[in-house]
Amino acid sequence: MATLTLDHVSKVYTQKGLPPTRAVNDFSLAIEDGEIIGLVGSSGCGKTSTLRMIAGFESITGGEIRVGDRTINRLKAAERNVAMAFEGYALYPPLRVSDNIAFSLLRNRMPKAKANERVRMIAELLEITDILDLYPPHLSGGQQQRVSLARALVRDADVFLLDEPMSQLEPHLRAKLRARIKEYLIEHRMTSVFVTHDQTEAMALADRIAVMSEGVLQQFGSPTDLKERPSNLFVASFIGEPPMNILKGRVGADGSARRVEVEGESGRAAFSIPLPARNHVPELGAGRRVQVGLRPHKLIVGGGSPDAPPVRGTVLSNQWLGDQTYVGIEVGGCVILAVAERQVQAAVDSETSLGIDYAALHLFDEESGVALLHGADLLPAGSGARGHGSETGRG
């Protein structure tokens, strides 16, 4: 229930006889009061180190961490008024579940009746009322994780830190608990930061997401920003499930008109995508090598239009998954995955058209991976989704 600011924070681990490891590098993040933030990245990217520095379990090597106007990075963990749920749960084995949850409330001298009421409420939310009298060693991993979450969320703290909070949740509970927790965090205006390796979870819960790689912030933006305006190839391929199709290609030119020439795995030309001659097409030098990203669910199987130039391909597979359909299409030696909302009439081995909606298209520099073009910008004003409030880190 306060802002949280990370100001040029660094973490360097030194170990005798080894070169120092820079786990977190000049990391800045301004989190608003009541905002829910996801820290994502593959293992070793520095996300957990960052969380532990906020909590006070790791010292910082450089920079400053503030809660509101208060600098906290020199305070002990217990003095920071920060609640944390640990990935390994860290429950007190000799205490019953209810006492584990109530522990810090009673330590802070909350009247017993009020503490009990709070425990009951959070237990209902996390579906653990039937295990309140049990001891942690008797619980399954999923139950322990829910207790650990309850113990953190029940507190009155300035900032809530959750480390892989839902990794062990039972699959049948996951969607509902995710939604309930989000509702609870918003309703109580709880400033929270959670770490996860699972981008699906981050997209579901967070107002904004910080994507990290090798200790460096890649992008900080809303789920919509990250999906539609990824700042580089790392973010583009990390965010989204099924993942973005990534193909190799180059920019082709015909007078002033530009097109994207996509190559198959063997390096031969597979197909090309004409770019509209509109003023806002950024400068793309002819012959420039690029990585071509195509978002599966924005491609149109059997379709095509001026804003979604069609290519011809062969249907490899047509897989209905209940609430969506995956269609694999081979175009000139490239395999492209498209996702449709409903069942699709496209027989395997038949020819079909695939509409490359500009909203699906992203171009990245082949070497640096920096985004060069988001196809949504090619659409006439008003028809494409527009990003907002995205801060881009150094990629």
Place this chain on the structure above:
Amino acid sequence: MAYLEARGVSKSFGKKKVLDGLTLELERGECVVIFGPSGVGKTVLLRIIAGVLDADAGEVWIDGRSVTDVGPESRGVAMAFQNFALYPHMDAFENIASPLRARRLPEEEIRKRVQDIAGLLRIDHVLDHLPRQLSNGQKQRTSLARSLVHGPAVLMLDDPLRNVDAKIRYEMRLELPRVFRKFGSTVLYVTQDYKEALALGNRIGVLLDGRFEQIDSPQAVYGNPVNRRVASLFGDPPINLFPIRASRGADGAVTAAIGGHPLSLGAARDRLAGKECVLGVRPEDVALSFEPTGNGIPVELAAVTPFNVRTVTLLKTADATEILASRPEDHSLASARGHRRCWASIDLDRALFFDSRTGARL
């Protein structure tokens, strides 16, 4: 007679009965997925059919002969496991060729077969690479090529995509059906991922408590499940389950209350009148509207959680009944915070009714 049959197969480990007299039939060229949560005996069944584990009771028939007492090497089956180990000192070609060399096929034949399968799996340009020079996806394809190259009559795959990264998993899911088809393989495929089961199976056998609860097409196990347990195993977010009591109103229509709101179930549900049952509604069959609708249940929009290519919403009725709804990705909802009044319409034509005691479909 089916091409492959497991008849009345039972297996216990100590006092624990893992397989309880189950029966499974596969037609030639069919891919059947054995699906169920972990620990239900999927791998045990696979190993019994392969002949590497003996059943306590029951028989296995392949192509019209009983192979119950035939060793695994003579059953004409190939089995691939979760980890596809390659010989590190052999290039991709030799790795794929190894089962053919063991069978002492002529060099010309070996070359042709390896080229064919490598082309199909898109690794023909890396056949001279050693495993360490291959990407993870290429390694996966190489080992799959090796298990397919000698044209086994039955191919058994035990959760082969479980430990691979997402990109490879998606690629392989798209391409495996075509590979199976080109080779005419009869395939038994084990997974605990319902999406993989729907994507790959011509039919899916849902294994629970040592028996198949249902063996059916993907459309049937999802849309026409035999009971509540099967219904709950498919779909993410899972199916909504509402305990209801159906009653006949003054006008003769059968109605039930969801979240305190009466809903007409329609004339076709006449037989439900007076019954306690559970109404199952998949999240994609709940439509959300910000204007009152004819049969819409008044709800509060409690939370919006984007979920891959869809947007999932948690809705709460006046009596705190929760409804999960799912719709194609909708950015207009994405930044919604705080409660909002709306209406949830349930597509009752697609709703499922289960007996509240047994869970069986009504």
